[in-house]
Ligand SMILES: NC(=O)c1ccc[n+]([C@@H]2O[C@H](COP(=O)([O-])OP(=O)(O)OC[C@H]3O[C@@H](n4cnc5c(N)ncnc54)[C@H](O)[C@@H]3O)[C@@H](O)[C@H]2O)c1
């Protein structure tokens with residue numbers, strides 16, 4: 001499959017003609033969103049789609065993780081069928097990662113698959129979850145347990161929509177961006193760490209730069225390993241083995257995804273120093289910066305529970321936990337890590 005076209009430009013959400021070229025033969029689209037994103041940006045995007053000549057079917061999913069359920073996806077598909085949308089229509093997903101994950105899943109199965117475009121409205125969505133084509137919903141057993149790979153045709157990142165983003169969502173997005181810096185582009189890490197306050201204040205030019213760089217890395221890695229079978233895509237999981245463990249152990253929705261990744265990266269930096277040769281000076285300097293970020297720590301998390309969850313991570317082999325670690329900034333490796341080392345790192349950060 002070809003990679004998504006990436007647009008990063010103020011006001012671009014209102015230029016649908018540019019990002020919908022060749023999208024739908026019938027000229028019909030389902031504009032899928034949730035109330036928070038819809039209230040702020042829905043009518044602007046809808047008008048722009050209409051100006052570009054589309055007939056728009058509007059559908060709102062429930063907000064947050066509730067969008068990522070069978071029921072919500074079935075309702076969306078039902079409403080598209082009732083509106084008479086055929087295989088020659090397309091979906092435009094407007095919202096955070098919850099909307100794009102669920103709407104993308106619907107796009108991948110609607111009449112065996114239709115094209116789609118994402119217009120991510122959270123920072124995490126613009127630089128990570130809105131591209132790459134992983135779609136999915138949650139099941140009783142955990143997050144993202146049913147889903148598909150279905151890449152969007154385009155990702156439309158409008159820095160203007162991030163103005164209304166709460167501080168916590170901004171930290172979450174920047175947490176993920178810091179990962180791209182550590183794993184692939186140390187200069188990006190330095191940019192974010194050095195100009196953190198400006199980024200938190202919403203500086204549009206800086207924010208656009210961070211979105212562009214991170215999204216470009218994500219697209220490049222996904223292009224080389226679309227279905228996560230060859231290796232490179234695993235590298236996107238730096239900080240995620242224990243990050244996901246903490247996210248689940250805290251209870252769904254308690255920690256934002258990027259917040260959990262920040263904790264996970266603190267542990268991964270320690271493990272990188274002990275198990276893959278990352279210099280102590282860099283590991284401790286990076287950890288010191290991460291430790292100053294405003295990230296809540298859920299109480300009463302049992303280190304052994306995190307170990308158990310890390311062993312069940314999809315990178316694990318034969319019950320042994322495997323981590324993405326750093327040999328140096330920008331030089332990732334994967335390595336098996338012993339239970340003792342994991343427990344030690346977890347106890348140090350909790
Ligand atoms: N597919 C992937 O590759 C991938 C990668 C990482 C995360 N994810 C998924 O993304 C989801 C999390 O997405 P998220 O962090 O974007 O959160 P979200 O979609 O749950 O949105 C969080 C909240 O922000 C509000 N919101 C959205 N845009 C806003 C704006 N511009 N201003 C003010 N409020 C706004 C929404 O109304 C919602 O209440 C998780 O389900 C996670 O599993 C997917």
Ligand SMILES: [Zn+2]
Nearest residue numbers: 176240257261
């Ligand atoms: Zn992530």
